[in-house]
Each structure stands twice: as structure tokens, then as C-alpha cells.
Amino acid sequence: MSETSSYQSQLEIHYSGSRDYIVTEELKNVVNIAIALQKPLLIKGEPGTGKTMLASSLAEALGKELIIWSIKSTTTAQNGLYVYDTVQRLYDSQFGEGDISNIRQYIKLGMLGMALSAEDQPVLLIDEIDKADVEFPNDLLWELDRMQFFIPETRETITAKTRPLVIITSNAEKELPDAFLRRCLFHYIAFPEPEQMAKIVYAHYPKIDNTLLQSAMKKFYELREVDDIQKKPSTSELLDWLTALRISGISPDNGNKKDIPFLGVLLKKNEDIDTLEEFLEKGPKAVYRRR
Amino acid sequence: MFIPFFYLLRARGLKPSIIQWMTLMEALDQNFADSSLTGFYHLCRCILLCSEADFDKFDEVFIEFFNSINDRGKMPEEVSTSLIPEEMLDWLGAPEDPAFLELYYSEEHMAILEGLMEVIERMLRKLEEQIKNGNLIGGCEVCTGCGLCSRMFMKDGKLPEEADMMQGEGQGSAPGGKGWKRGRNAIAMAHDRIFRDFRDDTVLDIRQYQMAFRKLRQYSSINDSNIVELDIDQTIKRTSEKAGLLQIVFKKPRKNIIKLIVLIDSDGSMSQFAEISNKLFQAVSKANHYKDLKFYYYHNCVYDHLYNDPTCVNGKWIDTEHVLRNHDTEYRVIYVGDASMADSELFRMGGNVLFERSNALPGIEWLKRMKRKYRRSVWLNPIAKEEWERLYGGATIQAVKEVFPMYELTVKGLGNAIKRLLSDR
Numbered sequence: 001m002s003e004t005s006s007y008q009s010q011l012e013i014h015y016s017g018s019r020d021y022i023v024t025e026e027l028k029n030v031v032n033i034a035i036a037l038q039k040p041l042l043i044k045g046e047p048g049t050g051k052t053m054l055a056s057s058l059a060e061a062l063g064k065e066l067i068i069w070s071i072k073s074t075t076t077a078q079n080g081l082y083v084y085d086t087v088q089r090l091y092d093s094q095f096g097e098g099d100i101s102n103i104r105q106y107i108k109l110g111m112l113g114m115a116l117s118a119e120d121q122p123v124l125l126i127d128e129i130d131k132a133d134v135e136f137p138n139d140l141l142w143e144l145d146r147m148q149f150f151i152p153e154t155r156e157t158i159t160a161k162t163r164p165l166v167i168i169t170s171n172a173e174k175e176l177p178d179a180f181l182r183r184c185l186f187h188y189i190a191f192p193e194p195e196q197m198a199k200i201v202y203a204h205y206p207k208i209d210n211t212l213l214q215s216a217m218k219k220f221y222e223l224r225e226v227d228d229i230q231k232k233p234s235t236s237e238l239l240d241w242l243t244a245l246r247i248s249g250i251s252p253d254n255g256n257k258k259d260i261p262f263l264g265v266l267l268k269k270n271e272d273i274d275t276l277e278e279f280l281e282k283g284p285k286a287v288y289r290r291r
Numbered sequence: 292m293f294i295p296f297f298y299l300l301r302a303r304g305l306k307p308s309i310i311q312w313m314t315l316m317e318a319l320d321q322n323f324a325d326s327s328l329t330g331f332y333h334l335c336r337c338i339l340l341c342s343e344a345d346f347d348k349f350d351e352v353f354i355e356f357f358n359s360i361n362d363r364g365k366m367p368e369e370v371s372t373s374l375i376p377e378e379m380l381d382w383l384g385a386p387e388d389p390a391f392l393e394l395y396y397s398e399e400h401m402a403i404l405e406g407l408m409e410v411i412e413r414m415l416r417k418l419e420e421q422i423k424n425g426n427l428i429g430g431c432e433v434c435t436g437c438g439l440c441s442r443m444f445m446k447d448g449k450l451p452e453e454a455d456m457m458q459g460e461g462q463g464s465a466p467g468g469k470g471w472k473r474g475r476n477a478i479a480m481a482h483d484r485i486f487r488d489f490r491d492d493t494v495l496d497i498r499q500y501q502m503a504f505r506k507l508r509q510y511s512s513i514n515d516s517n518i519v520e521l522d523i524d525q526t527i528k529r530t531s532e533k534a535g536l537l538q539i540v541f542k543k544p545r546k547n548i549i550k551l552i553v554l555i556d557s558d559g560s561m562s563q564f565a566e567i568s569n570k571l572f573q574a575v576s577k578a579n580h581y582k583d584l585k586f587y588y589y590h591n592c593v594y595d596h597l598y599n600d601p602t603c604v605n606g607k608w609i610d611t612e613h614v615l616r617n618h619d620t621e622y623r624v625i626y627v628g629d630a631s632m633a634d635s636e637l638f639r640m641g642g643n644v645l646f647e648r649s650n651a652l653p654g655i656e657w658l659k660r661m662k663r664k665y666r667r668s669v670w671l672n673p674i675a676k677e678e679w680e681r682l683y684g685g686a687t688i689q690a691v692k693e694v695f696p697m698y699e700l701t702v703k704g705l706g707n708a709i710k711r712l713l714s715d716r
Contacts, residue, residue, distance in 0.1 A: 026333055029323075029333060030333070030337045033318060033323050033334065033337065033338075036318075036321055036323070037314060037317060037318055037321075039314065042341075044342075044343060074519060087539050090537055090539075091537065094536060094537055172617055176341075178341065181341035181342070182308045182310055182311050182341065183310070184341075185337045185338055186336075186337055186338075186340055186341055186342070187337055188343035188346070228660075228663075230615075230616065230664075271620070
């Protein structure tokens with residue numbers, strides 16, 4: 001778009017999508033703003049809309065190292081910075097192995113620690129930040145603001161030479177604290193419109209049969225309309241489904257309206273499959289639909 | 292130069308911070324908006340907002356503000372006194388006009404600022420007095436009607452007069468709790484005060500409730516957690532067995548995995564039960580052993596929205612849909628409410644007693660939907676059990692009771708309700 005081109009040329013680094021990742025104009029701009037303002041970028045959106053893929057696409061397009069920090073429910077901020085392996089040191093002291101006076105060798109950097117001490121600017125993906133404890137994002141405020149941290153054991157301060165490009169994804173399982181949100185840029189990946197979706201599919205399967213794609217997408221968007229389905233199928237499910245259909249050679253319609261082939265690829269929850277069956281049998285009235 | 296826009300956003304309930312605002316200025320400075328309104332719109336949205344839930348509200352404000360530039364003279368109240376529109380139009384044409392900044396820091400503006408500071412100081416002094424007199428929490432009666440204090444304590448940007456009107460649309464049953472009236476405007480107090488203390492740490496006799504909630508626990512099974520906790524006893528034992536050679540032993544932590552949503556009917560006919568709901572609220576919120584605990588409020592019945600605080604004010608809500616989507620079926624749900632309402636509120640489309648929040652799906656259907664998703668739910672009713680049938684609203688109580696197992700909101704009823712929540716039915 002001509003609207004965006006004038007400032008993009010001013011940037012030193014600039015992202016415009018990568019080969020197999022189709023990115024909307026809006027998202028592209030947000031990423032470039034985040035790069036220029038050196039702020040972490042928080043990405044929300046339905047599962048399967050390519051939040052995590054954005055980081056790898058960004059790293060690939062800019063030729064930077066990608067460091068992935070996957071957050072689990074037990075992850076703490078300290079894990080991400082470094083772990084002081086005291087147990088190893090105790091063992092070493094008992095067996096007289098290693099140089100136990102050198103504490104540095106027992107300091108193991110976590111993913112965030114690695115990103116901050118990297119020589120070249122990396123892309124850091126903090127994946128599914130909402131999985132962790134509610135306090136977790138607050139514990140990261142200082143480190144993400146200053147891009148530095150202190151290791152008391154060795155009296156060292158690690159400061160990033162260049163601020164890593166930070167992408168944070170969230171599935172909105174938990175609400176994130178305000179103080180944290182205010183420091184991030186925010187983008188919500190809307191579910192792709194059919195047109196955009198077709199582009200995405202073509203990026204993955206350039207040679208796909210057009211009729212197959214059309215009828216599959218029709219079924220797919222119909223399915224998403226059923227309101228009581230809890231885990232709606234998303235882009236990644238559609239791609240899997242297309243693979244299954246292509247390999248088997250079965251058409252998505254299959255002549256029979258009530259039977260969707262490989263339903264398990266699209267719907268992952270038993271409750272959802274039940275809901276859909278009820279819906280197909282009794283029609284939309286049995287299951288509540290939104291206006 | 293967009294400062295009036297900033298204040299309009301805040302006046303309309305979005306809360307961008309100064310840090311965010313400065314970031315926006317930095318981005319504008321780097322010409323990211325590209326001198327276009329669309330560019331500016333996207334820029335604002337990604338920097339000033341923190342959640343997709345705010346997008347809609349933001350759009351409204353954006354339209355309100357920028358439309359007003361097109362129709363001169365029709366500025367929204369919050370910005371009508373400012374000098375901005377002309378300059379802003381100029382800026383859109385030529386973004387680097389320094390004359391504007393000078394205008395903003397003119398003596399005139401500074402004088403207004405100083406005036407504001409004086410008012411703030413006056414308010415602070417008044418506040419100090421009240422704290423000294425110990426009247427702050429009880430409901431500042433020292434200066435009834437001075438306006439300043441009630442504004443300071445007003446909830447959600449609502450003035451007491453507005454609250455009056457809201458109540459007028461409600462059920463019409465006056466709040467009957469003792470000690471709340473005392474000759475003052477009871478309705479205003481009901482809205483302004485009663486539920487405010489939900490978060491205050493007043494000492495109440497809530498121990499019995501707390502004991503009941505203690506029982507609501509279910510420990511993580513042995514298999515689904517990591518071995519992360521140091522087992523001190525085993526470590527000492529094994530180390531001694533090895534004659535002092537250190538043997539570290541870890542174990543799996545035992546954690547309560549109960550996730551709980553508490554939905555509280557607030558307002559209207561529930562005002563008379565404010566105290567008991569308040570106690571229950573405190574008992575639950577002090578129990579810190581749940582894996583997740585959420586509170587939402589509703590008015591008479593659950594419809595399209597659930598409110599974030601007990602005032603049930605327009606806009607301070609989230610979609611019920613969103614709650615359903617984002618909380619898995621493992622959640623237990625406790626409803627607190629009298630379930631007593633007009634038939635239409637429960638059974639009819641558009642039955643929501645607050646007309647402007649019309650509902651396409653009748654309340655009872657919403658309740659059934661909630662029940663379908665969260666099968667482990669109970670309803671706590673503050674009305675004594677023997678009155679459920681003969682009281683006003685008996686029919687709706689019966690209907691709700693058919694959806695949810697209903698218990699009296701007493702210590703005993705709570706105990707039974709919690710047993711029910713733990714059972715696998």
C-alpha cells in the first residue's frame with residue numbers, strides 16, 4: 001500500500017511477512033512500529049490464528065535468531081533469567097569435583113537471560129504468557145523495560161547490547177495485569193475472512209484443487225457459525241483437514257449433509273462433536289444461535 | 292496536541308496511561324501515522340488499548356471525537372471548551388506546526404491549571420478532616436451535601452443523582468437493611484454505598500463461612516504435576532542412611548485444583564441482603580486456596596453481560612459469552628441471588644429490567660446455557676427456604692430451582708451446597 005511505504009523506507013529493519021506466512025497490512029504495520037519503538041508486542045487472538053508463527057516468520061524474514069520461551073503453569077520469571085544450580089554445587093563439593101569456588105559455572109541462563117546476553121539482536125518469543133501464574137507478567141516488568149538483570153550470586157549485571165525484538169502471545173486464559181499491558185503494544189489477530197483464508201491456504205498448498213478448497217471452506221465457515229461449539233476450528237485445523245481430504249480423495253460434502261468426513265480433525269472436544277450432531281439433526285433451533 | 296482526545300478517552304471509560312500516551316507521541320514523532328486518519332487510528336489502537344474488549348468502545352469514542360471535527364460547533368461536552376479542532380485539521384494537513392504548542396502552554400492555560408490545583412488541595416484537606424473524625428468508611432456524614440465528598444467516592448464516574456435514576460428503573464422494592472436509611476436518601480445510599488464495602492477489610496464474623504469454603508478442595512492427582520518441591524523429611528532420612536552423603540529428594544506438590552466462579556446478584560431486591568452477600572464475598576475472597584477464583588455480578592438474572600463490580604453500571608461488564616468461552620468446564624459455579632423477580636424477566640425476550648440492555652435470549656435460557664457448560668453449579672438463596680413458595684417471585688424461584696440445585700444461604704445450606712459441588716453429579 002502506498003500509504004505505508006513512505007515511512008517504511010526510513011526504517012533500518014523492516015518486516016513485510018515471509019514466504020509461508022501471510023500477514024495483514026495492519027499486523028505488518030504494528031510489527032514495524034514495535035520494532036521502531038522497541039516495545040514488546042503482545043499478540044492475542046483465537047487459538048490457531050498463527051500467533052506463534054508470527055515470531056518465527058519475523059525471525060526468518062529478518063535473518064535473526066529465534067529464542068522461544070514457552071510458558072507453563074509452573075514457569076517463574078526467575079526461570080527465564082537464570083537458575084543457580086545449588087544442588088550440583090553441593091554434589092561437587094562432596095565429591096571434590098569441579099571448581100566449586102567458581103560460582104559462575106553453576107549459573108545457567110534461561111531463555112530470557114540468553115536473549116539479553118546474545119551478541120546479535122535476537123527475536124524473543126514469550127509464548128502463551130497467560131499460562132503462568134497471575135503474578136508472572138509483573139515479575140518481568142523491570143527486565144523487559146530495562147532489558148537488564150542482576151545476578152546477586154556473581155555480582156554481575158547482564159545488559160542487552162541491542163534490545164531483543166520481543167513477541168508475546170496470549171490466549172486470554174487469564175487476564176494480564178494493567179501495568180504489564182501498558183508497556184506493550186497490542187494487536188488482536190482477527191479470524192481471517194474467507195478471502196484472506198484462501199491466500200493462507202494457497203501459501204501452504206500452492207497446487208490445491210480449487211473446487212475442493214471452495215467446498216471445504218464453505219463447510220468450515222458453516223461449522224464456525226454453530227454457536228455452542230466451545231473450541232471453534234481455526235486455521236491450523238482447516239489446513240490439517242485439507243491435507244486429510246486431499247490424501248483420502250474424499251470430498252468434504254460427501255453427498256450426505258449430516259456426515260462430515262474426518263470431523264475429529266476439526267473438532268477436538270467430545271462435547272463439541274455432540275453439540276454438532278444435535279445441531280445437524282434438529283436444526284439450528286435445538287442449539288441456541290446468536291442473532 | 293491530541294490532549295483533548297486523551298481526556299475524552301478517559302472520560303468515556305478507557306484508561307490509557309501517561310506512559311502509553313507518551314509512546315503514542317513518540318510514534319507520531321516518527322511519523323508512523325503517516326499524516327492520515329486511518330494511520331492514526333491503527334496507531335492509537337495498538338498503543339493505547341490493552342484488550343480487544345475495548346476495541347468497540349474505542350471506535351465509538353474515535354467517531355465521536357473526529358466526527359465532531361467535521362461538524363464544527365457540535366463538539367462533545369468534554370472537548371467543547373478546547374481550542375483544538377481547527378489546529379487539528381491544520382495538523383492533518385501539515386503535521387509540524389510549532390505555533391500550536393506555544394498556544395497550549397500559554398498563560399491562560401497555566402492559570403486554569405493553578406485553579407485546579409487549589410480545588411484539589413481543598414478536597415484533600417476535607418478528606419483529612421474526615422479521616423480524623425473517623426467518619427470516612429461509615430459514609431461521610433460530616434458534610435452531607437457538600438458534593439465534593441460524594442464525588443470523591445462516587446463509583447464508576449456516576450454521580451449520586453444518576454444513581455437515583457437508575458434505581459428508579461429497577462424493581463421498586465426499597466432497600467430495607469437496618470441502619471442504612473437514617474433519614475438520608477436511602478436510594479442514593481443503596482447505590483452509592485452498600486456494595487462499596489465488598490473490598491474493604493472490615494472485620495465481620497465470617498469464620499463459619501470460611502470454614503465451609505475450606506472444604507471446597509480437591510487435590511491435584513499424583514500424575515499431573517511436576518516433581519518440584521523439596522521433600523525435607525525424605526532428604527534428611529536418605530542422607531542419614533548414606534552416612535551423611537547428601538541425597539536430595541523432591542516430591543510433587545499437593546495443590547488444590549478447584550476453580551471457582553462466583554456470580555452475585557446485586558442491586559434491586561438483593562439490597563436487603565447486602566450484608567449477608569457481603570459476608571459471603573469476604574469469606575470466599577479470603578480463601579486463597581483456589582487455583583482460580585472469579586467474581587462477577589448480575590442484576591436479577593444472567594443475560595448477555597456480567598458486571599465486574601456490584602454497582603452493575605452500564606459498560607463495566609464483560610460478555611457472558613466471553614466468560615463461557617474462556618472458562619473450561621472444570622469450573623464450579625456458585626450463584627448467589629434471591630431468584631425472585633417478575634416472570635417476564637426470566638421467561639421473556641427483552642425481559643431485562645434495565646430496558647436499555649435488552650436481551651434476545653430469555654434469562655432462563657441463559658441460565659440453562661450456563662448449566663450446560665458448568666454442570667457443577669449451585670444456587671445460594673438468601674431467602675429462607677420455607678418462604679420460597681409463598682413469597683413474591685415464587686414462580687421464578689421454582690423455575691430457577693429446576694435448573695440449579697438451590698440451597699439456603701445459611702451456614703448449613705452452604706455446607707450442603709459445597710458437598711454438592713464436590714460430588715460428581
